Amino acid sequence: MIPVQLTLKNFLSYRDATLDFSGLHIACICGSNGAGKSSLLEAMTWVIWGQSRAASEDDIIHTGAQEVQVDFIFISNQHQYRVIRTRHRGQSSSLEFQIATPNGFRALTERGVRATQQLILEHIKLDYDTFINSAYLRQGRADEFMLKRPTERKEILAELLKLNQYDDLEERAKDLSRSFKAQAEQLERTLEGMQSSLQHKEAIAQERAELEAQHNQLQQKQAFDTIQLQSLQVIQHQRQTWEQQLVFLQQQYQNLTQDSDRLAEERRAINEQLSAIEETLSHTDEIHAGYAKYESLQTEEETLSAKFQEHSRATVQLQHLQQQLAQQINEIRSSLQHAEGQLAALQQQEQEIQQTLQKSSEVEAGLAQLAAARHRLAQLDQLQLQVTPLLQYRTSLQTQLERVQARMQARLEELQASQNQLTHQQQRQPQLQQAVMDVAVQLEQLEKKRVYLERVREKGQERRHFMERLQAHQRDYEKQMGELEQKLQMLQNPDATCPLCDRPLTEHHWQRVVEKTQTEQQEIQQQFWVIREQMAVSEREIQVLRQEYREISQQIAGYDALREQRGQLAAQLAATDDVQRHLQQIIAEKQQLERSLAEGDYARDKQEELRQIEQQLQQLNYNEQEHALARSEIERWRWAEIRQGQLKDAQKRLSQILQRQPQIEAQIAELNQKIVEQQTHSECAQQIAVLDAKIKTINYAPEQHNALRIALRKAQTWQIRYQQLKNAQEQYPQFQARSQDLKEAIQARSAERQVLVAQIESLTQQLEQTPLPTAEIQTLEQQLAFRRRQLDEQLSHLGQLQQQFNHLEALQAQYEQGQQQLQAIKQRHRVYQELAQAFGKNGIQALMIENVLPQLEAETNQLLARLSANQLHVQFVTQKAGRSGTRKKATKMIDTLDILIADARGTRPYETYSGGEAFRINFAIRLALAKLLAQRAGAALQLLIIDEGFGTQDQEGCDRLIAAINAIAGDFACILTVTHMPYFKEAFQARIEVAKTQNGSRLSLAS
Known part of the structure; x- marks a missing residue:
């Protein structure tokens, strides 16, 4: 990622600022503390990833503003992109993503901020964590990797490589392994219960066959009685059919009687309508005369309506032409007013110009004064040319003296801070020793509790297994008690047979069988209650163990934190050994600097040159105020x-x-003249005159038209009566024919009624001659119902036996399927057990670190060769020989991450190298790690941001860092350094200076 342009609006300390990175290869971001240097880096991370150091997103908005926006243009993978992120206070953010094309930027924004954010990550191939650990070298992180113990280095490397995801996968695999193990144990117990149930399958099949034979015999008897019943039911059905026919004929006779009455009533109504029609036909001539008068009035009204429409059209057209003529005249008058306004404006301008021309003599006197002032300014400009180089050189000398004084003052402040820190560390040494001892005692106590906790867990598992065995015995006893209860119920039958041999029992044998069965039942009942009591005791023990396990777990929750605290305290205690010697050196250097600053005994050659420059300036006697007055005279x-x-x-x-x-x-x-012509001789005026004449010719009278309409409404009654006359003429023949049809229908209904009377008498005689077999049918139905109940009982029992048999068949299939499922679950248990080992620290994670280290070592040595002129070389060692308990056993290899450093004199410990060599080693390893992380993310490391705390470096350290940055400059497209030290920022040609003002932070480029 290579920055091109960054635009900020109301972001943190910035109100409105734009930073153009074009042409910047190595640049220094400099400014005082709190000016806003880090805010530029925060703006980059916020606009691309939406993350910053602010606690909430509203905190990044400038105080008093309601909206923040960051616009960032950068190059990635040979494409130029643009990201714009905006947020309103108290609302959600908006995100835009664009790509540069020959025709400008084209939008790639997806629907929603989350989808657009994912698209940005896919294009740049770099997430936030990888960026801050690769492209951004933060303060205090250069020697962090080297100062850690070998075992801790692996943890840091795993954290940077994001291997903690494999820890999550290991836990998930362990959870799944435990889950499948529990499923397998549960399934095994279920299969044991199925196997005991399948033992009764053959006995149920035999009992079902015997019951089927008895059922077939009863079905034969039932079929014979059913045939007899059906013959009697045929006779009964025949008699019922005759009764139904008799009822039907009686109902039909009644319907014919009602139909004859209805037809007679309808004939009377039609005769009444015929009388009314004849009355209407008698006024035929009167209705024709009234209707003719109505048609005459309607014709006259249509003529007047046509005149009304023609008169209305002419009137509307006349009004339109009058409006058009008025509009044309108004347009001409508007042009006339505009021309008159122009003439008045010209006359006003003529008067103003005449007043201006009267001041020509005053202007000539002013031109003479201007020429004299310019001559004096030319003389002062020549004197300024001689004074300006001297002033610039004096300013340069003063700046150099201020820089020397600032470096000495900064060094004095650093020494004071170091003295305070070392004094504080020296005072804390007894406290650290006591703290280490206290933490060791607490760890020893927690270790004992951890051992006891493991014993409690094992005892709880033992109790749970014992509970599972008791539950299995309880199920067996319940099953046995059910079987014995069934035997006792069978023995209650007086004709009971032996439950074992199926033979009839004598009274003596029956008594022995009952006593034996009851004895077995009592023994099993006693065993059952013993098991219930043992389960209750075990449950209470498990509850006590669970409570104890929770309490101890809470007590040892801080074990890991105490171990980490012990390591930190031991490291701090070890670092206080050289504090006294270093403190004396700092005090001596501090006293020397204070004496030089107090006496001004520094940079004597620069101070002598400054005194000579001051003498030359006094001889020239140049006055900047007089020069300024001369310039103001010219302006005057x-x-x-x-x-x-x-x-x-x-x-x-x-x-x-x-x-x-x-x-x-x-x-x-x-x-x-045009207005007069438009009012009299225009085409529109002529059309208006023609329409006035046409309206007079039409001669429309509204009063006459209204009177005619009233007369027409009164004559409309003759139209209704005429329509009634026409309807009567059409309906008269139809009503006559309908009256005749009704007469004939009434006669037909009378003949049908006579036929029905004869049929009713015949059916009545047949019913009297055929008796009803009700008693025989009831006897047979009772026998069939009793036998049907027996069949139903047998079918119910057969159904139960068949259900049990089908259940056992399904159970057999489930048992076989369960065996296969058990094998599959055990296989999955083994698979996830192996996956948990593979995802563990000694699996894939160790393998990935082993694969990464050669690349890290090669990259480090390549950078180190350029930084040290091929004088230094590092080697990463991941295993070393450990100490064996006995001499006979083979040497055991242990995991580590040692860093071996070699130079021309051989391999030596890291602590023996000088400050410059150690710094180059640290810088090379940190930069190699950054490149490695960027490559693993799929992106090229083109941008490098260095914020390594340059204030803690002396002049030699700063020179080493500048040399290191220049040595690797060819590997990066853009390198940005952040500092507030004057000496350091002067070492770079390009500087981005940040200054804080009342209107927010300001940016400026200096070179």
């Missing part, structure tokens, strides 16, 4: 030149005005 008389140009322009404008006045006066006369 510059109005004369302006007025001279105004006079020339006024003369030119006067001649133009005198030429335009006759043209505008002629235009006004022409417009007045």
